[in-house]
Amino acid sequence: MTTDFFAGIEPVRYAGPDSTDPLTFRYYDKDRMVAGRRMEDHLRFSIAYWHSFTWPGTDPFGGETLLRPWMSGADPMTLARQKADVAFRMFELLDAPYFAFHDRDVAPEGESLSGSIANLNAIADIFEAKMETAKVRLLWGTSNLFSHRRFMSGAATNPDPEVFSYACGLVKAALDVTHRLGGENYVCWGGREGYETLLNTNIGQELDQLGCFLSMLVDYKHKIGFAGPILIEPKPKEPTKHQYDFDVATVYGFLQRYDLLGDVKVNIEQNHAVLAGHSFDHEVRLAYATDIFGSIDINRGDDLLGWDTDQFGMNVPEITLLMHEILKHGGFKTGGLNFDAKIRRQSIDPADPLIAHVASMDACARGLLAAEKMLEDRALEGPLADRYAGWKTPEAKAILAGERSLEQVAEAALSLDPQPRSGRQEYLEGVLNRYV
Known part of the structure; x- marks a missing residue:
């Protein structure tokens, strides 16, 4: 049975630094007070629905290796309901305070835009019911505007206004669901908002389209009373040669040009920072310096590979510098540490995604404790x-x-x-x- 995927695995508990059990926390003690807050309230961990429950273990040279029972073999909506059961069981086992999702990861594409929206709302009904008795809350939602072939030339920046309009429909629905589920942020991840060649690209036209798109989204956010910020996730390239949200500095200039600084912040990821030629610490510091810091995707890349590998964050010194900046500025407001990370395609056991989250949560907790001590001692300040x-x-x-x-x-x-x-x-x- 799909709902028995994690059968035999007990909820993860804090066991202390001497523990050698990979399914116990060694440093993440959620109720420990750090700089005036509980550790859980500082770190605000979020489980990413897509990498944890949707990625099948493919890469450019090989097919699926993660043969999960909810990924094939039945009606897509039936599989989506099964996936929701597994997801909320994992949230429970990890005692996760938050999760995050793309629309297409929780619900399948319909035969039309209306059908896709109906599928999303049907799964949102399930989420809403489960969240009534579960601890987990929604850190943010977003819409997948990059996987379907209609978005091969972008969504908001697409040369076809009909594709632009279709993207508006998807984003409106995703924000509606995010608002209904009490989401604290809404993310715009422009996976294909860029270009492969300048020979067929009008940069000024596409920038104006993107500015228009975000302005409409901000207006709608206020209309429905969504209190959280809109977040842009900077990324320089991959799969395209160049993306319009290249790095924090580029996003800041864009927001300034289109008068969006009051409502839009950034969601920063380590691997994207490195691909842009920066350090993670640089991007976080610049976001604070320009007052657009929002949230963090706590994953990392492989320094030997020039693309987005989405590995779990395990680099304690790097995380320490991250937490040093966040603590110095008073901690997260609406953001958190979202595990936009996937296990390796060879990690095929049911326990592997849990072990990966536990190890990264411990790395973040160690970084938080080190940062607290550094600030107390004014070691860098x-x-x-x-x-x-x-x-x-x-x-x-x-x-x-x-x-x-x-x-x-x-x-x-x-x-x-x-x-x-x-x-x-x-x-x-x-x-x-x-x-x-």
């Missing part, structure tokens, strides 16, 4: 403040406030003889290693 201390003087503040002209600043410089100071990079790298 102290040296950083010292480096920029000169800008706290009255004269430097006056310069930044625009109270001095270029001539005045240049005149004052005639009596100066500034000397360089060490950036202390190796020292700071050693400091980080002491905490992790």
Whole structure:
């Protein structure tokens, strides 16, 4: 039976650092107080419906390896209901506070747009009933505007206005369901909003289309009373050569141009940051610096592969820097740590997806605890403040406030003889290693 997929597996519990059982938490103690909040309330873990229950284990050179009973062999809606049963059982076993979904991952495509929307709402009815007695809540929903062949040239940026309109219909339905289920955010993931060649692309036209699309979505969000932010997930490439949400800086400029900064934030993923030529830490810091930080997909890529491998986040130093920034800015508001990650195609046992989540949840908990201690000790904040201390003087503040002209600043410089100071990079790298 599909509902017995996790038969014999007990709910995961905290067992402490000495545990060697891969189905126990060693560091994630949900009720432990960290920087004034319960650990669970800081980390806000979310299980991604698509990679956990929909990805069949394919890659460009091979077919399905994850032969799950709800993936084939019956009416698609029957399979979708079975998948929902398995999903909510996994949420229960992991004691997960949140989950997230794409419309097409929870419900199959219909014969028409109306049929697809009806399928989505039918599964949403099941979710709503299950959530009445379950702990899990919805972190965010989204619409799949990239898998079907109609979106081969994009959705909002498609040269065909009929495809644009079809995408509007799907997004409206997905936001309606997200709102109905109490979702805290809505994500726009533009998997194919980009180009493969400039020979057939009008960049200005497509940017205006994307700006129009998001503006309509923001207007509708307010109309129905959806309180959470719209999130854009930056990604530079793959499968296309270039995407319009290349990185955090690109998204910020786009939002500024189309007057969307008040309603739209970013959902940042490590692998996308690396593909854009940045570090994860860079993208998070820039999002905070530009006030568009929203949420995190806590997965990673393979440094030896130049594409999106969606592996579980296990890099404790990298996660520590992430949590250091989030704690420094007061923690998540509506976002969380969403496991947009999939087990490897060779990890075929029913316990493998649970073990992967447990290991990554522990890595995040370790990073959170290290970040808390670093902030208490001002291990990084102290040296950083010292480096920029000169800008706290009255004269430097006056310069930044625009109270001095270029001539005045240049005149004052005639009596100066500034000397360089060490950036202390190796020292700071050693400091980080002491905490992790």
